Amino acid sequence: MHEMALMGDILKIIGEDVQKRNFSKVEKIELIVGEVSNAMPDALEMALEIYKTQSIPFLDKNTKLVIINEEAKARCCVCESEYIPEKRLSVCPTCCIPSGELISGETFKVYSYEGS
Amino acid sequence: MKITLNEDVLADNNSAAAFLRDEFIKSKTLVINLMSSPGAGKTTLLERTIQELANDYKIGVIEGDLATEIDADRIRAAGARAVQINTNGGCHLDARMVAKTIPNFNLEEIDILFIENVGNLVCPSGYDLGQKHKVAILSVPEGNDKIPKYPVMFRRTELVLLNKIDLLPYLNFDVDTAIKDLKGINPHSKLMNISATTGEGVEAWVSWIKEAYETR
Ligand SMILES: Nc1nc2c(ncn2[C@@H]2O[C@H](COP(=O)(O)OP(=O)(O)O)[C@@H](O)[C@H]2O)c(=O)[nH]1
Ligand SMILES: [Mg+2]
Ligand SMILES: [Zn+2]
Numbered sequence: 001m002h003e004m005a006l007m008g009d010i011l012k013i014i015g016e017d018v019q020k021r022n023f024s025k026v027e028k029i030e031l032i033v034g035e036v037s038n039a040m041p042d043a044l045e046m047a048l049e050i051y052k053t054q055s056i057p058f059l060d061k062n063t064k065l066v067i068i069n070e071e072a073k074a075r076c077c078v079c080e081s082e083y084i085p086e087k088r089l090s091v092c093p094t095c096c097i098p099s100g101e102l103i104s105g106e107t108f109k110v111y112s113y114e115g116s
Numbered sequence: 117m118k119i120t121l122n123e124d125v126l127a128d129n130n131s132a133a134a135f136l137r138d139e140f141i142k143s144k145t146l147v148i149n150l151m152s153s154p155g156a157g158k159t160t161l162l163e164r165t166i167q168e169l170a171n172d173y174k175i176g177v178i179e180g181d182l183a184t185e186i187d188a189d190r191i192r193a194a195g196a197r198a199v200q201i202n203t204n205g206g207c208h209l210d211a212r213m214v215a216k217t218i219p220n221f222n223l224e225e226i227d228i229l230f231i232e233n234v235g236n237l238v239c240p241s242g243y244d245l246g247q248k249h250k251v252a253i254l255s256v257p258e259g260n261d262k263i264p265k266y267p268v269m270f271r272r273t274e275l276v277l278l279n280k281i282d283l284l285p286y287l288n289f290d291v292d293t294a295i296k297d298l299k300g301i302n303p304h305s306k307l308m309n310i311s312a313t314t315g316e317g318v319e320a321w322v323s324w325i326k327e328a329y330e331t332r
Contacts, residue, residue, distance in 0.1 A: 002207050002239035009125050017119060031125075038242050038268045039125075087264045088300030089271060098303040102271075108242075112120045 006039055006108075007047035011056060013110050018058050023115035026058045030112045034070040034105040036089070041067045058115070072105030129243055132211035136218070136246025143223035145176075146332040147231065148325070149245050151269065152253035153262070154235030157279040159187045161253065161312040161321075162230055163194040168322045170195050173227040173329070178217055180209040180234045187232060197221065208239035211246060228329060237266040241273075248332055255280040256289045263297040271302045277321060282311040 014026060029048075033039050048065050074085045076092035078099040083092060085105075090098040124130065140147050150158050159179075166175050175196040179188040183202055191198035199220045201213050209231065221229070231247060233240040252273040254262055257280060263270050270276065276298060278291065295307050308324070310317035 002242070005206065005208075005210075005239075006125055009128060012128070013121065013123055013125070017121060021119070023117075036268060036271075038238060087267065088297065089267055090303050091300045098299045098301075108125045110121050110123050110125060112118055112122075114118050116117060 003040060003043035003047045004050065007044060007051055010110050011051060011059070014113050015056075015058065017113075018115055021115065024058065025060065026063055026113050026115050028064045028066060028114040029110070030066045030068065032068045032070055032107050032109045032111045034107040035072040036085075036102065036105040037070075037108040039108050041069070068111060070105055070107045072102065074100040074102050076100045126242065126244075129211045132215055133244035133246040136211055136215055139218065139223060140229070140246055140248070143226070144332065145223050145226050145229050146249075146325075146329045147229045147245075147247040148249045148251055148328070149231045149233060149240075149247035150251050150253060151233045151237070151240045151273065152235060152255070152279075153237050153258055156235070156253045156255040156258065157312045158232045158235070158253055159190055161277070161279060161310070161318075162196075162232060163190060164312050164315065164318055165230075165322065165325070166191065166194040166196045168318065169228065169325065174225055176221050176226040176229045178209075178214060178229065178231045180213075180232055182206075182234065197226070203234055207234055207236050208243050209233050209245060210243045214245050228325065237262065237269045241266075241269040249274060249328055251275045251277060253277045253279050254294070256283045256287055260290055260293050260297070263294060263301065267301045270298060270305065273302075274305055275324065276305060276307045278307055278309050279312055281309045281316060282314045 052059050072085050075082050076099050078095045081094055090100045092100045152158050177191045177196050177198045179200045185200050188198040188200040199217045250273045254276055298305050298307055310321055
């Protein structure tokens with residue numbers, strides 16, 4: 001759903017840099033997508049495929065999308081252990097109370113691209 | 117050539133939101149971003165809330181909607197200034213859209229500005245609109261599974277209004293489970309039971325707004 005809008009933002013960020021450097025082509029786009037960032041890797045792939053049909057000058061059908069997954073991790077503020085959160089993000093599996101804070105998994109970044 | 121950018125995808129939105137936040141602070145306007153599924157009762161609750169507050173506060177509403185002006189008309193009928201944003205199919209409001217509507221208001225004259233986001237429990241949660249408070253509405257007919265299914269929304273809101281509690285006797289929604297699920301995702305969030313149609317619980321919501329106004 002909103003992956004179309006997000007991919008639009010991604011292409012805008014890359015497009016500005018591409019223009020600055022006078023590149024004409026982007027071969028590869030690398031994103032960091034956290035597991036709890038609310039962006040779905042499959043939908044991002046699909047959105048890029050759609051943008052490829054919309055004659056964006058620096059995209060062609062071979063532009064590759066690489067998604068680096070950032071695992072969700074949380075730390076309990078009671079026992080200080082780190083854990084992989086399940087659906088109930090804040091519940092520490094050791095203490096069994098909502099004492100955890102997410103420490104990773106929310107990132108959503110354009111990490112890099114390959115241009116020429 | 118590989119170019120490392122390491123840039124936040126929502127950076128543009130976040131800077132527009134920061135601009136809005138400054139404007140809202142300057143004009144001393146309390147801004148509340150209301151989010152829910154379609155039909156959870158955002159507009160109905162706003163109509164009632166405006167009636168409760170209209171004597172003491174100047175109220176503005178930004179109505180996010182896919183295509184129509186129906187909700188904005190309902191809000192105007194309730195007595196508040198309303199501006200419609202049609203997203204033309206877009207599933208959320210972003211800070212730039214909100215910034216464009218601001219010239220339609222005289223912010224200095226608006227005490228409380230509500231933003232009715234597009235009905236959707238996924239996309240709106242990621243977009244900062246410069247608001248002071250994010251509030252989610254969940255309604256009883258949607259069922260208990262919505263809190264665990266949309267953790268990002270419930271993690272990023274500080275208050276959940278459980279609406280349509282007049283329907284609790286007819287449906288198998290369990291309020292204690294909802295509270296437990298919510299605390300499990302966001303221990304800082306609160307659940308408040310209301311019915312926008314019967315008015316039950318609305319008083320507590322209105323007091324919450326008044327307190328938020330005092331500490332804006
Ligand atoms: N039974 C009941 N129905 C409600 C309540 N609040 C809203 N509704 C109904 O739910 C429907 C959708 O409400 P609306 O305010 O348009 O939802 P929105 O899409 O979130 O703005 C309407 O038919 C309302 O009358 C409530 O507290 N109890
Ligand atoms: Mg509505
Ligand atoms: Zn613990």
